[in-house]
Amino acid sequence: QAVLIHTRFALRMILSAVILGSLTLLGVLGNAHADAASNKTEPNARDGKALSVFNVVTFPNVACGASTGYNGTCYTASECTSKGGTASGTCASSFGVCCVFNLACGASTTQNNTYAIISSYSTSSDADPCSYTVCKQNADVCKLRIDFDIMVLANPYSTTTAAADGPKVGDCFYDTLTVSNPGGTSPPIICGYNTGQHMFVPASAACNTINIDVDTGTTTTTRKWQIKVTQFECGNQMAPEMDCLQYFTAQTGTIATFNWDTTATTVASTQVHLSNQYYDICFRRVRSYCSLCLSPQISSTIAKIASSYGLSTGSTEATVKSAFGTTCTGVTTQPAKAAYGDYIEIANLQPSIGTTGTITTASRLCGTVFAAPSTATIAGATACTWAKPFKIGVHFDEGESLVATEQAAKKFNLGENIGSTNIAAGGDGYGYSGFWLAYWMNAC
Numbered sequence: 001q002a003v004l005i006h007t008r009f010a011l012r013m014i015l016s017a018v019i020l021g022s023l024t025l026l027g028v029l030g031n032a033h034a035d036a037a038s039n040k041t042e043p044n045a046r047d048g049k050a051l052s053v054f055n056v057v058t059f060p061n062v063a064c065g066a067s068t069g070y071n072g073t074c075y076t077a078s079e080c081t082s083k084g085g086t087a088s089g090t091c092a093s094s095f096g097v098c099c100v101f102n103l104a105c106g107a108s109t110t111q112n113n114t115y116a117i118i119s120s121y122s123t124s125s126d127a128d129p130c131s132y133t134v135c136k137q138n139a140d141v142c143k144l145r146i147d148f149d150i151m152v153l154a155n156p157y158s159t160t161t162a163a164a165d166g167p168k169v170g171d172c173f174y175d176t177l178t179v180s181n182p183g184g185t186s187p188p189i190i191c192g193y194n195t196g197q198h199m200f201v202p203a204s205a206a207c208n209t210i211n212i213d214v215d216t217g218t219t220t221t222t223r224k225w226q227i228k229v230t231q232f233e234c235g236n237q238m239a240p241e242m243d244c245l246q247y248f249t250a251q252t253g254t255i256a257t258f259n260w261d262t263t264a265t266t267v268a269s270t271q272v273h274l275s276n277q278y279y280d281i282c283f284r285r286v287r288s289y290c291s292l293c294l295s296p297q298i299s300s301t302i303a304k305i306a307s308s309y310g311l312s313t314g315s316t317e318a319t320v321k322s323a324f325g326t327t328c329t330g331v332t333t334q335p336a337k338a339a340y341g342d343y344i345e346i347a348n349l350q351p352s353i354g355t356t357g358t359i360t361t362a363s364r365l366c367g368t369v370f371a372a373p374s375t376a377t378i379a380g381a382t383a384c385t386w387a388k389p390f391k392i393g394v395h396f397d398e399g400e401s402l403v404a405t406e407q408a409a410k411k412f413n414l415g416e417n418i419g420s421t422n423i424a425a426g427g428d429g430y431g432y433s434g435f436w437l438a439y440w441m442n443a444c
Helices: 002-038 045-053 077-082 163-168
Strands: 063-065 071-075 086-091 096-103 114-118 130-134 141-152 176-179 198-202 208-213 224-233 246-248 252-256 277-283 289-296 322-324 343-345 364-367 383-385 391-396 434-443
Touching (some): 063 086, 071 077, 071 086, 077 086, 077 096, 114 130, 130 224, 198 246, 208 224, 246 252
Parallel strands (some): 096 114, 246 277
Antiparallel strands (some): 086 096, 130 208, 141 224, 176 208, 252 434, 277 391, 289 434, 343 364, 343 391
């Protein structure tokens, strides 16, 4: 009975506590409701602070198009200023600004979509050499794409009228542009006219440097450049997976060797490719497209008017014909005779579109007539490949082989400066010019 009494007492105490707590809670809620009702027209500072928490807007720092026509990165206005950029237009539904970054000579950056611009280089006041250092924005960045939106430097050595000039033709004697690739093979040295060209380089943990060295004693060329550097994270399909210096993603377009003036409608006798150029040009295959075709962008059949393809000399003494296979040795001899130093390499290149089952044993092309490596022909022609991945290997050695005078017997294999200057049929190019080719992909 005593235990029962104590138990009843304990239950009463618990019940009283619950009732008391409930009444207290109702009182608090009532007071809060009353406070809210009495303050409908009197907002206080505490309410404002609470509201601001819900007004914070965040957005990704993605690429954007600036009002100036450049590419930028979307940041808040304060972030853009603190990072050293310039606001140009808005982004993120006007919550952000399109922030454009422009590097000065000697500066470095980790920002994506960075520009380096000199509209007219002054040999008396601008820095020489002018270097730009680009570091990875984060550890996921694998590639840097360097676009030469504008790139005009002094031309390479291009005198092609004397035999003694051969070893010097295509050398960047005056100005040079180099790109570092710490821990790997650096891209080739370039100079001259390279507007519209681009390079892909591996993004180094030690940073990459673009170095422009100008011969300030040479003032006949108005140097200018606009370089854009874009960072690509690993796996981005707009960047090559392989070690390709150039990568084209469109279904159709053109490709050219460095120092090819793509604004010209004819091929000048002073058009020379650069020395020591070893790199790959790759193409991203468009879905449902299975073959890649190529032909000279400027194709001539008129005597003494050159086409936009020329790598070494003709393949026979009396007639200029296409050259391929073991004829393209990769080593220029002085005089040329029967060995041709410069060539491009394309697997299974065949006449016209052809079929996927066609296999060709020769993949090297040289000479001054562009054609598939089958039977030597005097006429240039479209050639295509079904071999995947679509890729062109460029192999240009140190010099060219020239002759001092026109050969009376038209021995076209003796010098790279013969060819289009005296043939009757036309259709070939200068043996030292390089190439400017149109490309397109065909549906499966």
